[in-house]
Each structure stands twice: as structure tokens, then as C-alpha cells.
Amino acid sequence: MDRFTWSNGLLEMNETLVIQQRGVKLYDGEDKAKLDVGIALLSTHQLIWRDLKNHECCIAIPLSQIIYFEEQAAGIGKRTPPLSLGYFFRRLTEELSQKRWESTPMSQPIPTATNSQTGRTRAVGIVGIERKIEERRKETEKNISEAFEDLSKLMVKAKEMVELSRSIANKIKDKQGDITEDETIRFKSYLLSMGIANPVTRETHGSGTHYHLQLAKQLGDILLAPLEERGGMMALTEVYCLVNRARGMELLSPEDLVNACKMFESLKQPLRLRIFDSGVMVVQLQSHSEEEMISSALDNVTDKGSLTAEEFAKLLGLSVLLSKERLLLAEKMGHLCRDDSVEGLRFYPNLFNSQA
Amino acid sequence: MSFEWPWQYNFPPFFTLQPNVDTRQKQLAAWCSLALSYCRHHKLYTLGIMEVQECPVFNHKNIDRKLSTEAILIVFEELRKKGNLEWLDKNKTQCLVMWRRPEEWGKLIYQWVSRSAMVNSCNTFPPEFHGLEEWMLIRSLQALQTDGKAEVITMDDGKGVKFF
DSSP states (O other): OTTOEEOOOOOOTTOOEEEEEEEEOOEETTEEOSOOSEEEEEESSEEEEEESSOTTOEEEEEGGGOOOOOOOOTTSOSSSOHHHHHHHHHHHHHHHHHTHHHHSOOSSOOOOSOGGGHHHHHHHHHHHHHHHHHHHHHHHHHHHHHHTHHHHHHHHHHHHHHHHHHHHHHHHHHTTTTSOHHHHHHHHHHHHHHOOSSOOOHHHHOSSHHHHHHHHHHHHHHHHHHHHHTTTEEEHHHHHHHHHHHHOSSOOOHHHHHHHHHTTTTTTOSEEEEEOTTSOEEEEETTOOHHHHHHHHHHHHHHHSOEEHHHHHHHHTOOHHHHHHHHHHHHHTTSEEEEEETTEEEEEEOHHHHOO | OOOOOOGGGGOGGGGSOOSSHHHHHHHHHHHHHHHHHHHHHTTOOEEEHHHHHHSTTTEEGGGTEEOOHHHHHHHHHHHHHHTSEEESSTTSOEEEEOSSOHHHHHHHHHHHHHHHHHSOSOOOOOGGGTTOOHHHHHHHHHHHHHHTSEEEEEETTEEEEEEO
């Protein structure tokens, strides 16, 4: 019994509970110890006994210190069926042979069986825990820096690219006479789709309204050509992708983009942010003619008899989202009517209006 | 004489309730007139909601389109507002279809009565009154009564009408 130490009965981090057995009485040699009925817990590291009546009373012995044990069927816990106790002993034998406590050390080193050690044991425990926390932190840091190694390499390359384009742009400026204007324009457009020389960033222009104003101005310049190409209208998601791909480094957040687009009108830019009934947001050219769009939609539908949003998209080379918005708008204006069935949603010319 | 379907009947959007308000108005007007003319042609006076859904009017199998129950009820509500339909029960399962309103019937009856009064002979009901169900007749007479052109008299062996 002198090998047992007082314990709080709590398991350590790497320790696992194997089996527990109720109704176990402890005997010290031939004499009954001053301990009554309790519960025996076998873990990977120690054998714990806790008094059922007084939970504070808890002792434990590290498995490493168990030299020998034997099963005595008679006299041990007459209340408990011998079968279950036999199982308990089988598990104890297993644990002792596996010696799992050796591979997963507890922070608290196995105390020697003298009572005066208890004070020092606790202090060692805390230091051990602190050490463990420090180890874990170092591990995490290492993992994170490893994960971002590739990204930082990419950032370095991107910086080089922006530097390169800037230097070429300057060279063009200097050598204005040697290169034809046409080539200069073409090269500038390549630059534009590849990377802007001086992206407007939060550092240069701060955050808030001023930032959004500057951003709106820049967007106004960037988006003119792409908008013309796409028939005067682009979904905000398309704008987001285009702009961020061009910026390369200091990417825009969706909120910043939306806030900047909202300022187009006040800045007298030739662009507008427009929100459809369905909630879809687009950027469209000021010069974009609604009537023209709708009448052309009507022509297309009349031509084909009827169209779905997908068919219309294919016809115009637009995204399905935008083409559906166009059809819905034409329906709202009364030029089209809908046929909604299991076959899908189709749009027809509004014969209710045109035919008597 | 076979029933002549209007051009809308072969137009798929006709069977979808239109979201555009103006378009919907025109659509419902067309539905009302189709429903009424169909009932007139087939001399239908009562309709049950269950059979109606399978009726060729609302279920055009050739183009594989049918009007939803929701839309049918909306059409019926339009008819009710115009005075051409009356629900027989609270659950809206059975209704009376008056493809000719009581007032219109009343007028016809009055005209016929006036005509036959001129000629002193036994007259048979003209074809337009064939199939006129009693309840419809009574309503028409009541309409005339409201108009002051007739009076329904209860006699020992039934009802009689006096025309003014």
C-alpha cells in the first residue's frame, strides 16, 4: 500500500481510461485498509482507486511501479461477480504488457512514493504544462509558415511583374518617337489587363469615402472598354473578377467594389450601378439604351417564336443571368409574356396585347 | 356545330398566370369569355371543381398545358365578380355558371312574353329557352320582379307570373 500516492484522480492529456470497476475494496496485506468501497479505474498510465462515499479520497499507483500482481478469486469483492473482476485483471495484464505509459509520457513525472514529494510534484506539473503549451505554439507557427511559403513566393513574383510593367511603361514614355502610337496603345492595353501600374490602395488613399471616390474614378477608366465589348452591361461579379485580376496585388473586397460603384452617379461617370428587381447587380454604360435592348429582345423572341433564358444567352453571347434579366424586363414592359410549365420557363411575344 | 376554340387556346402562355398586371387582365378576360361560351355551347349550368380540372377547356392535352387549380379559382372569382358565377358551397367545390345572367334571361323572357301576347295562340318555348333550368328561370323572374316588370305569384298549385 505504500506505493500508492494521493491523487486527484484526473487523467492527463495523453492518458486514456481503459476500464473501471465498481464495488472494489482495498486490502493492505492481510488487514483491511482504512478505505471502504470504491471504484477502481485502470488507465494507460496508472491504477486509481476512488472512494465512492468520499470522492476527495483518491489514491493512485503508476502502472510502471507494479511489479507483480495476482488474482485471488476468493475474498475479493464478494459483491462483485467474479467474472467482471476477472475481466478487469485481464485488462490490467494487457496494460502492463503494453506499457503504453512509456510511449506517451505524462507531464507529471512519476513521483517516488514518499508523502513529502507532493509539494514538489505539483510545481513540476505546472512547468510541464507550460512547456507543453510552448511546444504546441512553436509547432503551429511552423505549420503556418510552411503553408504560406508558396504564397510568399508568388507575391515576390507578382511584385517583380508589376515592376517590369512599370519600367516598360516608363521606357515607352521616354521613347515616344520610336514606337508607333498604335503599338503603344496596344501595349498599354496589355498592361491594363495584366496589371495596373499604380493601384489605388488603402495605404495611398486611406479608407472610407475618399478611398471609394478614388476607386470609383479608377473603375470608370478601367471598365469602359470591357463594357463596350460586352454590349454595355456587366454583372457585378464579372466586374469584380476583372478588376481584381488586373490589380494583381492589392485586391478589392466586394464591399469596397459595391461602395465605389454606388458613387458613379455623383462623380458624373459614364457608368451606373443598377440593381434589378431580382437583386442582381450590374454595371452599365450611361449611354446604354434600355428601349433598344428590349426591342431587340422582342425581335429575337418573335423571330424564334419563343425563347428560354438559356437559348437567348446563347444567341447573344451573354451570361444566362443577364439574358434572363433582359427577358424579365421586356415582360415587365409588356412586350413579352411567359409560359411556365414542367418543360421550363419560356418567353413569347405578348400576343394578349398585340392581338385582339 | 362543334365548339370553336379561340386563338388563345393554342397559345401556351395562356395557361400560365401572367405576372404582368396588364397582361394578366387581358388573359383573365379571355379566360372568362372562353369558359362562358364553352358552358353555353354545352348547356352546362353547374360545375364541380374536380371535373373542371380535367375538362378540355382548362386542360389542353394537345399542347400539354393545363391551368393550375389556383389559376382556375382566380378565373372563377373573376366570373363571380362579373355576376356569371355563384358558389353553391363554402368550400368552393360546386358552382352555378350563368353564362347568361338572370337579368339577361329576364329581358329575353319579357321580350318573348310581350311577343306572344300579341299573337293569340299557343306558343312553344323558342329554342333559346331549351334546357333552361328551373333555378335559372326563377332567378330571371326575380330579376324582372326587381325591375318592376313582373311579379311572382304563389298559387295553390304552384307559382305563377304576372307580367306588366
